[in-house]
Amino acid sequence: MADAAVFVGVDAGATFIRPGLLRGGSFVLGEPVDSKAALGANAYVHQIKAAVDGLLAREGVDDSVVSGFCVAVPGPVSFDGRVSLPNVVGVGDFDMRHVLRAAFGSRVFLINDADASALGAAEHINVRRLRVNHGGVLTVTLGTGVGGGFVLPGKELALLSGYEGVACELGHMKVVDEPFKCGCGATGCLETVASGNGIVRVAKARLKEALLSTLPEAFGGLSGLAAASRTSPHKVAEAVFSAASGGDPLATRVLRSASFGGFLPREKLRDGALRDDVISYEAAKAAFHGRRCWLLALGQVDGEDVSAAYRRGRLSASDVRGRVDGIGFTSFDVDRLAVDGDGLCQDVLFFAASVLGGALADVAGVLNPEVIAVTGGLTDLRYREFFRTVEESFQRRVFSPAARVHWVKLRPHEHVGVSGAVRYAQLKVAKK
Ligand SMILES: [Zn+2]
Numbered sequence: 070m071a072d073a074a075v076f077v078g079v080d081a082g083a084t085f086i087r088p089g090l091l092r093g094g095s096f097v098l099g100e101p102v103d104s105k106a107a108l109g110a111n112a113y114v115h116q117i118k119a120a121v122d123g124l125l126a127r128e129g130v131d132d133s134v135v136s137g138f139c140v141a142v143p144g145p146v147s148f149d150g151r152v153s154l155p156n157v158v159g160v161g162d163f164d165m166r167h168v169l170r171a172a173f174g175s176r177v178f179l180i181n182d183a184d185a186s187a188l189g190a191a192e193h194i195n196v197r198r199l200r201v202n203h204g205g206v207l208t209v210t211l212g213t214g215v216g217g218g219f220v221l222p223g224k225e226l227a228l229l230s231g232y233e234g235v236a237c238e239l240g241h242m243k244v245v246d247e248p249f250k251c252g253c254g255a256t257g258c259l260e261t262v263a264s265g266n267g268i269v270r271v272a273k274a275r276l277k278e279a280l281l282s283t284l285p286e287a288f289g290g291l292s293g294l295a296a297a298s299r300t301s302p303h304k305v306a307e308a309v310f311s312a313a314s315g316g317d318p319l320a321t322r323v324l325r326s327a328s329f330g331g332f333l334p335r336e337k338l339r340d341g342a343l344r345d346d347v348i349s350y351e352a353a354k355a356a357f358h359g360r361r362c363w364l365l366a367l368g369q370v371d372g373e374d375v376s377a378a379y380r381r382g383r384l385s386a387s388d389v390r391g392r393v394d395g396i397g398f399t400s401f402d403v404d405r406l407a408v409d410g411d412g413l414c415q416d417v418l419f420f421a422a423s424v425l426g427g428a429l430a431d432v433a434g435v436l437n438p439e440v441i442a443v444t445g446g447l448t449d450l451r452y453r454e455f456f457r458t459v460e461e462s463f464q465r466r467v468f469s470p471a472a473r474v475h476w477v478k479l480r481p482h483e484h485v486g487v488s489g490a491v492r493y494a495q496l497k498v499a500k501k
Pocket residue numbers: 240241251252253254255258
């Protein structure tokens with residue numbers, strides 16, 4: 070391939086579309102444009118074309134000299150060019166290759182954005198001259214959802230795509246022991262807790278559990294429960310079992326996570342058994358963190374907090390659920406509060422990181438990667454314990470011969486999705 074060849078890649082996200090191009094071996098990033106996806110598939114493709122045209126005009130490159138275009142989309146891409154984009158509201162499923170060919174001609178290729186990020190990450194790591202890419206690079210993309218890709222061992226960059234093109238869809242591994250419903254229709258998927266949306270979902274669930282639980286009142290309130298959990302854990306554990314059998318949401322979840330074991334601090338476990346002191350400690354902590362969570366300040370009722378209003382009978386249980394659902398916050402609010410010391414927000418991030426580390430350990434046992442690259446918006450999380458917990462949880466669970474892994478974090482400003490799409494266009498054209 071002549072070095073002067075030009076390749077164009079586009080990261081076509083749900084909100085923004087970002088193009089880039091490779092010319093004479095150097096990569097140039099374009100300006101992002103609004104995806105306008107809410108207006109439908111035609112508007113979305115129109116914006117992709119507009120983003121590319123804008124970049125080509127800016128760089129003085131004529132469309133006719135481009136050897137290949139590649140568009141990376143946030144969802145599965147089938148071999149016949151159909152895409153399924155449930156996270157791109159307004160677009161959904163359609164024959165995207167057909168529509169793109171009308172806009173770009175036959176030199177256009179499609180790729181899943183997590184696969185593009187995997188290629189971009191593998192390339193980035195090579196460029197940084199880390200001693201890698203003989204044992205393969207597993208990339209996990211933490212954004213609105215969770216994506217994944219595996220670049221096979223060897224000098225040439227090659228993706229593991231699978232029979233239907235959905236290999237390494239890490240986000241839909243069933244690894245969560247809680248009944249959270251995923252966008253794919255199943256429950257228990259990794260992305261229901263370890264993504265931007267997942268972190269918000271878990272925080273809301275924890276708030277509701279704590280607000281609706283009657284457990285603290287059985288001990289005269291939060292401080293009574295805290296004291297009893299230290300002095301008579303057996304009594305508290307008994308109350309937890311009894312509350313759970315009556316449908317108390319907090320008690321039910323505490324027993325479920327205690328029996329799953331892996332999400333509790335190791336020192337709290339003895340032979341994986343359910344210990345009274347573990348149960349009572351977890352219940353008191355969950356109740357305290359939930360009712361004292363700073364997020365609740367966003368959902369006050371006439372200056373009174375939701376918990377107090379519920380106790381006084383001013384709100385019903387369904388009012389409380391609705392009130393919590395109505396609190397507007399993002400995973401970065403949870404992150405900010407965790408950094409500032411909010412217990413519930415810290416617990417939510419600890420839980421997400423533990424589940425993620427455990428899931429990556431299982432994948433590593435199958436693929437034995439040399440590098441695990443973490444990309445996506447959540448790499449900007451500031452709460453340090455998050456990535457430390459991912460690695461600790463990984464090490465605790467991984468099949469030990471696969472434990473030696475280099476961890477690389479690639480932040481959003483590295484734009485590996487765009488550079489990976491460019492790289493894919495180059496690989497596809499070289500193969501033709
Ligand atoms: Zn799923």
